[in-house]
Amino acid sequence: MDPFDPKTQPLPNTGWSNSLTRVSNAHIEPATTSGFVQEAGVFDGDGTFVPQSALWRKFRQLTQEPTERNAPVERLSGKWLWGGMLWRHFGHFLVESTNRLWPYHDFEDEIEGVIFCPKRPRFTDIVMPFHRAFFEQLGISKPIKVAYEPIGVEELIVPGQGFGLGEISHGTAEMRAMVHAHFAKDVQPDGPDKLYVSRAALRSHLGGVLGEKRIEEKMRAEGYEVFYPEKHDLPTQIARYKAAKKIVGLDGSAFHIAAMVCNADQDLAMIRRREDGAVRFLENHIASFTGKEARVYNALITEWVPEDKPKSNRMAYGDIDFAKLGEMLHQDGFIGDQSPWQSIGEDERKALWAESGLEYKTGYTEYIKYVRRRRQVLRAERQAARSSAK
Incomplete structure (x- = not known):
């Protein structure tokens, strides 16, 4: 080429x-x-x-x-x-x-x-x-x-x-x-040392993770400011990102702005909410523009995607293992106490759907099940083709 x-x-x-x-x-x-x-x-x-x-x-x-x-x-x-x-x-x-x-x-x-x-x-x-x-x-x-x-x-x-x-x-x-x-050369750093960038205030169809409010509570206990970028003008967003020594959040558009204004002295961590390959490009953006790779934590148990858009995408909802996420954040020094980060059962998971503004499993399908079904269809099609060729 x-x-x-x-x-x-x-x-x-x-x-x-x-x-x-x-x-x-x-x-x-x-x-x-x-x-x-x-x-x-x-x-x-x-x-x-x-x-x-x-x-x-x-x-x-x-x-x-x-x-x-x-x-x-x-x-x-x-x-x-x-x-x-x-x-x-x-x-x-x-x-x-x-x-x-x-x-x-x-x-x-x-x-x-x-x-x-x-x-x-x-x-x-x-x-x-x-x-x-x-x-x-x-x-x-x-x-x-x-x-x-x-x-x-x-x-x-x-x-x-x-x-x-x-x-x-x-x-x-x-x-x-x-x-x-x-870019933003006149915006001065203004904000706390630790910032958690949340998607919980976005409209439910824009995707996230089930139970992000639980993550917010735990991060506040660790001294993080919970920040909703869409509620602030762009200079305020930039000032927060420039000021923070540690930035944690779900993968998403906010990190594209952070990548443009942060540097290698800052620690960025993204929590995967989906398996979509677009996250890799976000990682590239951060590493190349800031000079330092972001930590990327995949604690997904499964991923729920809209039934009419069954591939992993930006509208998906991740179902995460809170205990695993807490362990990873602790190991890299983003949090001190991982004991409040506990795995949850099915009854509590139902409550998380409601907290996210969604009806339990209604209108969504598991991405992993979609992949399995798709593979089954492809195998059946290949088998049928081989049979017809004999």
């Missing part, structure tokens, strides 16, 4: 991910429908698709060359920076909508602004308060333009994808340098 071939996945240490492509008389074609894979991106003045404009996730190109080019509804003069796809989901925004911004400060005096395509085209006003707050902390003062319809651009700078999900979750050197130099 040639890492400089823009038709291959971006890599953190070499290749097209840290290149710049200048496009004259660019044409931007946004997606017209929502979907995991979409047709969207940039064409040059000759009508050739610019592959460097595509969004990649792991080995897959999520934005592909549009089969149709529609007449632009407006033409922008001057020089603009390609921002890629703009997500409404906070975590995906942090990872997959910021990855073209690494050269912004080098071109700030030359460009008119930054252009994005909406990831969810059904929304006609996609720029949300958290987008604006993040751009402000990154020092982006030029206008943000969203191409809801096709537009022409006199000159477009297309940066390589410097961050994302997959190997590129480590981020390129250019991406890391930009974040370290510009």
Whole structure:
């Protein structure tokens, strides 16, 4: 695989991910429908698709060359920076909508602004308060333009994808340098030495672990402040993460912000709430940007996933062994007394469902059982194929 071939996945240490492509008389074609894979991106003045404009996730190109080019509804003069796809989901925004911004400060005096395509085209006003707050902390003062319809651009700078999900979750050197130099540079540390970042105040369909309130109680007893990031503005979140010497929480979007502002003198620990491989990319982000690996604790007994989305995902609920989790936290010095961390029985587990705002096992299926059933189906299909071939 040639890492400089823009038709291959971006890599953190070499290749097209840290290149710049200048496009004259660019044409931007946004997606017209929502979907995991979409047709969207940039064409040059000759009508050739610019592959460097595509969004990649792991080995897959999520934005592909549009089969149709529609007449632009407006033409922008001057020089603009390609921002890629703009997500409404906070975590995906942090990872997959910021990855073209690494050269912004080098071109700030030359460009008119930054252009994005909406990831969810059904929304006609996609720029949300958290987008604006993040751009402000990154020092982006030029206008943000969203191409809801096709537009022409006199000159477009297309940066390589410097961050994302997959190997590129480590981020390129250019991406890391930009974040370290510009993100939240004026926010001072403010908060306690020990912070527990909780998901318990989020809406139940957003996932978590059964009984996180129990974890909160035990962490408070150990001197941790229980922090609900969604209840605070971005500067306050950043100030807390900068101040804490120890940060513990369930894996999730909050740790993407922590990864951008923490350093190797701080200890971060993530409690796995799911088996989803996305956690590995979060680990990469933390290690690469802070210079220190996070502790990752897997105390899962099982994982409950929505029946209509049976794969491990961000909406899942983890069912954890509290005693095992307490032992791991104690061994690494995050807590002193592990005796209150005790395993629970079935009756108490039912109560944890109710505490999480869920009806006991209703609407959810065990992920491990889904995997087993899927394997059984695949084995049966292979056996049937072999039988028919005889």
